[in-house]
Amino acid sequence: MMAARLPDATLVCRLPSVRGRYIENVDLSGSTWFRAGGSADVVFRPADTADLAAFLTACPGDVPRTVLGLGSNLLIRDGGVRGVIIRLDKSFSGIEVDGTTVTAGAGALDVNLARVCRDAGLVGFEFLRGIPGTVGGGLRMNAGAYGRAIRDVLVWAEAVDGAGTLRRVAVDELDLSYRHCGAPEDWIFTAAGFQGELGDRADISIRMQDIRQARKASQPVNTRTGGSTFKNPDGDNPNSSKAWELIDQAGCRGLVRGGAKVSELHCNFLINTGGATAADLEALGEEVRRRVQAHSGVMLQWEIRRIGEHAPDRAPELILTEVAP
Numbered sequence: 001m002m003a004a005r006l007p008d009a010t011l012v013c014r015l016p017s018v019r020g021r022y023i024e025n026v027d028l029s030g031s032t033w034f035r036a037g038g039s040a041d042v043v044f045r046p047a048d049t050a051d052l053a054a055f056l057t058a059c060p061g062d063v064p065r066t067v068l069g070l071g072s073n074l075l076i077r078d079g080g081v082r083g084v085i086i087r088l089d090k091s092f093s094g095i096e097v098d099g100t101t102v103t104a105g106a107g108a109l110d111v112n113l114a115r116v117c118r119d120a121g122l123v124g125f126e127f128l129r130g131i132p133g134t135v136g137g138g139l140r141m142n143a144g145a146y147g148r149a150i151r152d153v154l155v156w157a158e159a160v161d162g163a164g165t166l167r168r169v170a171v172d173e174l175d176l177s178y179r180h181c182g183a184p185e186d187w188i189f190t191a192a193g194f195q196g197e198l199g200d201r202a203d204i205s206i207r208m209q210d211i212r213q214a215r216k217a218s219q220p221v222n223t224r225t226g227g228s229t230f231k232n233p234d235g236d237n238p239n240s241s242k243a244w245e246l247i248d249q250a251g252c253r254g255l256v257r258g259g260a261k262v263s264e265l266h267c268n269f270l271i272n273t274g275g276a277t278a279a280d281l282e283a284l285g286e287e288v289r290r291r292v293q294a295h296s297g298v299m300l301q302w303e304i305r306r307i308g309e310h311a312p313d314r315a316p317e318l319i320l321t322e323v324a325p
């Protein structure tokens with residue numbers, strides 16, 4: 001029986017007045033692709049960028065703040081997340097095209113950005129068709145696929161820092177590399193500007209359909225997963241070993257822990273097959289890392305971000321021994 005964490009009922013009283021919404025004691029398990037994890041004391045949905053900036057300016061310094069996108073690269077631990085979870089709503093999801101330049105809110109879906117660019121006949125955004133997150137999450141992760149990444153089309157990004165100051169920076173200032181963004185962790189991206197090239201709409205459409213088909217054939221896309229669990233050890237170097245190869249060679253394909261499983265289809269994906277706890281998923285991931293290191297000497301690094309607290313009786317180190325087979 002998992003011990004429940006009591007929400008901080010006094011927190012919302014200490015938060016500044018906002019035009020957006022505060023929602024207390026929110027179950028976050030439905031907010032991630034894994035469909036696992038605990039709850040948030042408070043979720044804040046800012047009305048717009050100015051509201052977000054005012055909140056960050058006035059929020060007491062001891063209150064932790066965490067921004068969530070679509071939760072497609074996140075494992076929220078079973079004990080939940082303290083402080084305020086920030087979610088960017090509809091007012092952050094606009095996408096506008098002007099010639100070959102595109103402006104998108106950080107809450108816009110990557111797939112919608114790809115579709116809008118296709119409709120405008122702009123080449124270069126097709127890879128986003130297969131990435132099930134938001135523009136903001138894509139900036140933080142420098143999301144990429146098929147040899148392209150956000151940094152290849154990005155021109156500028158706008159963010160509000162932890163003190164509430166609005167910043168606009170050029171792509172070079174973000175230090176984007178393979179699944180890495182050098183912007184300070186307290187920056188919350190609010191919008192981004194991109195540059196495309198004019199191309200043939202039908203060709204773009206075909207490339208996007210090909211990406212969709214390739215994904216369906218090679219990844220468990222319609223399951224509860226967090227995408228690639230671990231980074232490739234040598235980044236996007238096409239000539240080096242991939243994380244999935246090392247995992248496969250270490251015999252981890254299909255490995256199970258409770259309701260968590262290493263995907264048979266793509267063994268760098270962990271799956272929640274039903275009632276997996278976040279601790280099941282994290283412990284299975286740690287077991288995969290241990291076995292890969294024992295087999296190949298490589299210590300894989302998590303690509304999935306793990307946030308929040310362990311439930312007291314479900315810390316992964318307590319249950320590592322339960323992994324089967």
Ligand SMILES: Cc1cc2nc3c(=O)[nH]c(=O)nc-3n(C[C@H](O)[C@H](O)[C@H](O)COP(=O)(O)OP(=O)(O)OC[C@H]3O[C@@H](n4cnc5c(N)ncnc54)[C@H](O)[C@@H]3O)c2cc1C
Binds near residue numbers: 067068074139140143
């Ligand atoms: C089936 C599947 C396939 C996937 N395929 C790919 C792939 O091909 N390539 C790839 O790169 N990734 C892939 N992913 C992982 C994931 O989709 C990307 O990392 C995506 O960019 C995460 O976006 P998100 O909005 O879901 O972010 P979240 O998962 O919600 O958050 C990820 C991180 O970004 C931060 N963040 C979110 N929004 C903001 C913001 N506005 N400002 C600052 N920080 C923010 C969060 O705090 C967190 O640290 C896949 C995931 C799944 C489930």
